Amino acid sequence: MLGLDSHTNGKALRSLVGYMPENDAFISKMSGVRFVRYMAEISGLPSAQAMERAHEAFVYVGLGEARYRPVGTYSLGMKQLVKLAQAIAHGPKVLILDEPTNGMDPPARKRLIELIREIREASDISLLLSSHLLRDVEETCDEVLILRNGQIASISNLVEERRANRKFLELETIGAEATFTSALEGLGCECAVFTNGRIKVVMPDGVEIREVFKVAADKGVQIRRMNHRRDSLEDIFLNAMEQTGAADGRI
Amino acid sequence: MAVYKRKYTPYTGSLTPERSRFFVLTRYAFADLFKSRFFVLLLILSLVPSLFFAGYIFIANNKAVQLLLPTGPADMFSVEAGFFTFIMIVQTQAAFLLNCWVGPILIAGDLTNGALPLFLSRPFSRADYVLGKLAVMGLLLSGVTWVPSLLLFTLQAGLAKGDWIWSHMWMVVPIVLCSVIWILMLSLISLAVSAWVKLRIVATGVIFISFFIPAGLGEMSNAIMGTVWGRLLNFSYLFQIILTRGFREPSRLLGTTGWNEIPVPAAWGVLIFVCLLSLVILNARLRARDTVRG
Numbered sequence: 001m002l003g004l005d006s007h008t009n010g011k012a013l014r015s016l017v018g019y020m021p022e023n024d025a026f027i028s029k030m031s032g033v034r035f036v037r038y039m040a041e042i043s044g045l046p047s048a049q050a051m052e053r054a055h056e057a058f059v060y061v062g063l064g065e066a067r068y069r070p071v072g073t074y075s076l077g078m079k080q081l082v083k084l085a086q087a088i089a090h091g092p093k094v095l096i097l098d099e100p101t102n103g104m105d106p107p108a109r110k111r112l113i114e115l116i117r118e119i120r121e122a123s124d125i126s127l128l129l130s131s132h133l134l135r136d137v138e139e140t141c142d143e144v145l146i147l148r149n150g151q152i153a154s155i156s157n158l159v160e161e162r163r164a165n166r167k168f169l170e171l172e173t174i175g176a177e178a179t180f181t182s183a184l185e186g187l188g189c190e191c192a193v194f195t196n197g198r199i200k201v202v203m204p205d206g207v208e209i210r211e212v213f214k215v216a217a218d219k220g221v222q223i224r225r226m227n228h229r230r231d232s233l234e235d236i237f238l239n240a241m242e243q244t245g246a247a248d249g250r251i
Numbered sequence: 252m253a254v255y256k257r258k259y260t261p262y263t264g265s266l267t268p269e270r271s272r273f274f275v276l277t278r279y280a281f282a283d284l285f286k287s288r289f290f291v292l293l294l295i296l297s298l299v300p301s302l303f304f305a306g307y308i309f310i311a312n313n314k315a316v317q318l319l320l321p322t323g324p325a326d327m328f329s330v331e332a333g334f335f336t337f338i339m340i341v342q343t344q345a346a347f348l349l350n351c352w353v354g355p356i357l358i359a360g361d362l363t364n365g366a367l368p369l370f371l372s373r374p375f376s377r378a379d380y381v382l383g384k385l386a387v388m389g390l391l392l393s394g395v396t397w398v399p400s401l402l403l404f405t406l407q408a409g410l411a412k413g414d415w416i417w418s419h420m421w422m423v424v425p426i427v428l429c430s431v432i433w434i435l436m437l438s439l440i441s442l443a444v445s446a447w448v449k450l451r452i453v454a455t456g457v458i459f460i461s462f463f464i465p466a467g468l469g470e471m472s473n474a475i476m477g478t479v480w481g482r483l484l485n486f487s488y489l490f491q492i493i494l495t496r497g498f499r500e501p502s503r504l505l506g507t508t509g510w511n512e513i514p515v516p517a518a519w520g521v522l523i524f525v526c527l528l529s530l531v532i533l534n535a536r537l538r539a540r541d542t543v544r545g
Contacts, residue, residue, distance in 0.1 A: 011269065011374040011375075011376070012374065014372060014373055014374045014375075015266070015373070015374040017372065019368070019369070019372035021365070021368050021369070021372075023365050024364050024365050025364065025365045025366050025368055025369050026364050026365075026366055026369075027360055027361060027364065027366050028360070028363070028364050029283075029360065030283075038275070038279055039369055039370075039373070041267075041272075041275045042272065042275055042276075042370060042373050042375050043373045043374065043375075044266035044267050044269070044272065044374060045262065045264070045266065045267070046264070046265065046266075046267055049262070049264050053262060060258075060259060072364075086369065088259060090262055090373075091260070091261035091262025091263070092261075093261070118258075118259065119259045122258055122259045122260070123259060123260065123261050124261075125259075125261070
């Protein structure tokens with residue numbers, strides 16, 4: 001990882017990693033900012049810089065007002081934010097977040113997801129997020145690795161998946177006949193016709209939706225409903241779970 | 252990541268040397284300890300006997316003061332190996348009490364709320380962690396064992412006439428060596444017990460009884476089986492055997508004579524075994540991974 005061998009350069013590698021564990025991980029009697037400073041110093045920051053970064057990290061995660069309170073008195077959501085603060089205070093290159101939104105109410109969850117996206121976009125930091133909440137993964141990650149019984153069940157590039165989804169249309173039509181689907185196929189689309197005028201269309205690259213409307217107008221077909229199919233992460237996850245074999249063996 | 256910018260930026264400054272990083276733990280631990288009034292009181296009480304010993308040394312070397320005493324000048328004020336053996340026994344017992352209180356505070360707080368994975372996910376090994384905590388115990392217990400003992404030795408050397416210092420210089424070795432053995436054993440036992448039971452109060456109790464219950468069981472077995480080997484379970488007794496031999500003193504302080512005394516190598520063996528056992532427990536309990544079941 002990062003050009004370093006984990007066996008021979010374990011310490012050097014760990015100095016580049018920020019880790020936010022799933023379970024409680026704090027020293028309850030320490031004030032929040034002192035705890036984060038402590039962790040930053042253990043990561044190698046000199047005392048003064050650790051103090052500065054701890055304050056900054058606290059303000060950054062939105063706990064500036066509570067920084068002098070003992071961590072043991074924080075709510076569950078605040079503890080999650082403290083864990084994030086200690087994970088980023090030393091400026092890691094890789095940030096590992098294990099179930100980061102556990103126990104958070106919707107506004108706090110939204111704020112944390114925004115923070116994670118901001119951290120990812122603001123620097124060259126690599127983010128590794130482990131979660132059962134697929135919505136969190138969809139909102140923050142580019143690539144997904146699904147595990148089943150310790151084996152890799154699926155690896156997906158969400159950007160590619162989203163791009164592919166944009167090319168998959170579900171239509172509800174009135175008056176569609178074979179000539180309509182033939183015309184679409186003439187554009188390079190693949191069509192599947194169902195009852196009640198429902199048609200599924202896979203569009204090739206370079207064909208825009210506008211051309212589908214144009215063909216419908218030419219053939220006198222009414223398009224009553226058009227959906228981009230959302231092949232969600234949940235679908236990918238369920239498909240991966242249904243498959244019998246592992247995609248790429250044990251991790 | 253300046254506060255006013257409220258934006259994440261990586262850290263690009265200098266880092267502290269890895270070798271000395273364990274001392275961060277020591278520094279924070281001392282800062283926390285000295286916030287506790289009870290700890291400060293305990294520390295002061297641990298040093299009170301040394302003041303009495305200093306007074307004794309002063310009287311022993313001052314004939315004018317001895318004349319003021321009802322008994323007058325007498326040979327009872329002898330500052331020799333036996334006196335320093337007694338000092339060491341008192342101070343090491345004070346160190347034991349201090350250890351019972353401080354040891355669990357050092358580790359239990361980290362383990363109770365699962366902070367250990369945070370330490371070990373950084374460029375910080377388990378050895379660094381144990382070293383950092385041992386340094387706290389080492390510095391603290393040194394402050395109530397060999398440091399005051401050496402200061403008393405220096406005081407006696409300064410007040411005594413002639414070549415007392417040169418004829419007694421050999422005592423520096425047992426003062427330091429026996430203290431180090433005792434400190435190491437106490438520290439490892441308290442850290443191991445704290446890592447094992449995790450709860451501070453319970454750990455304090457377990458450390459306390461780990462010295463008395465085995466000793467009691469040993470004496471029971473001695474009484475039933477008519478042997479002396481049960482004393483191998485009495486760590487304080489074993490330490491005192493090593494201590495009295497180190498000071499070339501007969502075993503009168505231990506209340507035993509000749510044939511029914513545990514051999515010194517056996518005492519060493521048990522203390523080393525206890526230290527190794529403590530290290531094994533620490534190795535088993537201080538793990539970076541956190542297994543979540545269910």
